[in-house]
Amino acid sequence: MTQIQLEQTALTPPVIQVLLQLSQKWADENSCHGYVCNTPADLEGRTVFLARHDQRVVGYLFGVFEKTARDSSIIAKNSSVFEIEELFVLPDFRGQGIGGALFERCEQTVRAQAQYITLSTATKNWKGILHFYLDELDMTFWSARLFKKLS
Secondary structure, eight states, X not given: OOOOEEEEEOOOHHHHHHHHHHHHHHHHXXXXXXXXXXXXXXXXXXXXXXXXXXXXXEEEEEEEEEEOSSOOSSSOTTOEEEEEEEEEEOGGGTTXXXXXXXXXXXXXXXXXXXXXXXXXXXXSOHHHHHIIIIIISOOOOOOOOOOOOOO
16 A cells, blocks of 8 residues: 555644545546535534545545434444445545555544444445445445436
């Protein structure tokens, strides 16, 4: 892996600016169904982790702590969950373990407050993302929402 520094960070104006710029790059990629660029309001109250290479932010992860509202087939009502809302790495830095390192740093940090980490994905590369989360990060598959566009 490229020499990367990982950090949990506060949502300061410079951090918000960088997250919005990276979010725009992600939206421009058109790699996820329905992804739109974040606004500052989308970041409020989020726990944020950054990956830096030579002081440049090359990836981020953010999410929010929640209590589940109802029982599900996997997680009981009132369980503490950290919901990862976004995990993004710049294209030139993908395949170097940065996304996995961000996830592991998040896991280490939230473990004391959450019983589960959850996330949803809308990537168009579903095979790649399932390999990443299931094989590389040892997550468990819970459910899938499928669609078929009717002309």
